[in-house]
Amino acid sequence: MNAPAAADVIHELERVPDASSGALVRHRPDGSMAGAMLVELGRVCWAVSKQQTRRLTDVIMDESPTLTRDQVENVVHLCRNDHLPLGETLIARGLVSPPVLRKALLRHTCEALEHLVHEESSRWNWVEHGGRGYAPYLTFSQPELGAGLNAREFPDLSAMAESGLRAAVGYGTRGFAVDRTQSGRTPLAQIGCEDHDAASLADLALDLEAALVTAPLAVAQIDDLACAGWADDKILYVLICDGDLAFNRLLAHVARTTNPTKE
């Protein structure tokens, strides 16, 4: 069985030099490009695969049912002629909202990456470039990308993780959930953890797994973060809190809402 796409992609992103921009490219044996993932300052802007049949406009239309094909094609035509960015132009014209566009971009990027991971076997090559042009809010962090890819590959488990996390995350807390059966510990779901890198989340998950060997629920102060962890057979849930009195606030929150020992 193939390794999950999320683990592969995050592993490659961790090799990208900090604060640089460019593309991770995969080639076919004949030397032609199979696809690429564009990265700016550690965040993924966009991915494309030659194997991908659905265009971004198809995904945007899926996510925005009131949008007509004519409206989209008119904007595509305008953007081609005037060299305008498609997403921002759709937003500027009020045709899609930023959250809808963001969701569509993530979905399209994850579809492309899934093809690139599972249907290509060449090494990813890093090609640096100087240009930075993507609006930061339309780019994706490692946890977002990991959760997006896992949601495609493991939809049932990811939906369960998302639902469990939504029930647990409260004011002042954020959280993520990982598949306990996979060594890579890539996020199945995350809420508010966009600014963490995947490796630091995986480290927190390992620390909490160690605590859960002795108890069903643990709250720990790990460096400057207060973290709570609990698990079922397949999913480890982690809540994070920081700032003043974070440990006490998180303790009160999980004792009130999450404690699986009270079920």
Next chain:
Amino acid sequence: MNQLDQLTELAADCLGAAWVDTRTGQVLEQRLCSDDPALLPALQSAAAVVSERSHLSQLVLFHEAKFEVVARAGQDPKRVLVASFPTSANLGLAVNVARFLAAGGQS
């Protein structure tokens, strides 16, 4: 009065407490207020969780009928204060008293 005596006095529900050396797992000092034979091994297991994780400074482990609090000593981070409480105990009081005393505080 030492910290373990103060802990069992200030948090009267305390089932037992110990200072544990995280390098060796050795119990340096203990006050057991319950005759449950599983109590001391549970305190040692809780201390073992933080033994190889120096970045983990406080820990609360919740079980069905009890919870354990682990706090590193302020003077010597290789020593931890571990205390066990029934679930009915005041969680906030138990955690903060254990943390305060581990940090070297005196009541």
